[in-house]
Amino acid sequence: MLEDNATSRDYRVRLFYKSKPSVPKGAVLDNMQKRTEGFAPRDGKRDSDRLDFRHPKYVTNIGGKSVGATWSIREEEIEYPGDLTPFLPALEQSWLWDDADGVVGECEHQLVVLDQTAANMRPMDRLQMIQFLVASVVEATDCDAIYWEATEQFLEPKAFVEGLNAVAAKPWKAPGAFNVRVSRVIGYGERRDDDSRDMIVDSLGLGVLGWPDFQCHFRGLDWREIQQIVYEKALDVFENGPKLQDGQAFPGINASQVWKCRFEEAILGPPRKVIDIDPGIPYCAGLRYAVTAGVYVK
Template identity: 25%
Template structure:
């Protein structure tokens, strides 16, 4: 893609702990599903759920295996999962900037042209869950949604704008909680106009109150940096982010992890929208900019 985009640091949509949502894209309109069937499928994937609202426009469910603790009244309350009715898509699902960062779906343009309808699904009141607990709930939520809507052809993950085909989600081999990263976190790649400088960053981790990662560099294969970024993200999620400002991590030498190469990590504001906290990876001799 040869489009040129401008930095936009007025975009604050990366707010930590914000509502998670997905768009289920379909070629044809569908009616809202049968209440009992929805409860059955959600129970299969998430454990016991209460359907607390159901109507022509939306349905709401409370998964009882996930509880948010409120210290002010010592209460434990489940989050809510909401599904809207199917609606006609009236504007592009992805803008040009989002489209430039679709890496996991080679037929994205065909799917966008084919799918004229969508269903929105969100979580609410879930920010108080622990990071891995919320990630676990959300990936199982997505799996349940795909079973509920067999006509769904692709999924757009709201916070990160990651676009995945139905098949790539259904065929994902690893059912560990870290698949949240492969579903909902997008690792992006940019060339800096007029230079040989590059940027790799992630977007989507702020949903779990965890930091995204950012690499500003030159002179290294970006594919290797993308792999390093995904490994960093898995480590952050699996270990509930043990990284402190100024810590180091093994870097790359000839595309391979090398413990003799140490890259320093610092918490910074992101250089590319949306504005969010990131772990900036200082890549030593390959790094750019001042820190």
């Protein structure tokens, strides 16, 4: 039985469609059986309208009671079809699909794939099961776009399924599993000069599974190099679990740099614990720079 873990939240993936989708339950089940034998409908019926599922292998402990993890497919309408405003942040961080906006803007319907009472599953099992179900639904329907809500990025459906099939034994390497965002911070309070232009690079995808994500708030460094460092640190957590300790140091971009890490609340949403990477003076930014260098930042 898996232990109780209250740090993770619901895992949701939204499938977007230009035409109203119909979910062939039997086809989804057939696709899932190829990926994980034992996946079954909660009502025991292959042809009913109830799209709730279970797997006997996964049982969680919630409030001291044994509860089977479940997965659901829900039909929802997109509130404002054609309006990309709610999705602009995700579209800007969708590194794997440059032309996603053109397709997303044409979608009017969506299916939501989510897990329930699964937050206490082992992270790798939980990630892989949601990936398997998303792929199985995509294969059974004419999906036009995938919005991986937990990592705030859009994926091209065919590329996702092909990517997952290529790394089925290593789900963290599949498209959508995690994302490394790059954001620019312009100004603090009333300041809007060049000296207040900082950047934040952070990861998404670890926190929803109960592990800490990473972030680095910096200036004067190549964001591509920081993105690669955050990517490698996040990948290491997926493969080996979180091992960095509060205050631990490690080499920066070159061997002469010593960067430290500490546990903090994330600067950018969603709210979550992160391992913050401090590149030190003169590269650290924001309030850390103010505290470390004795500089008042308004």
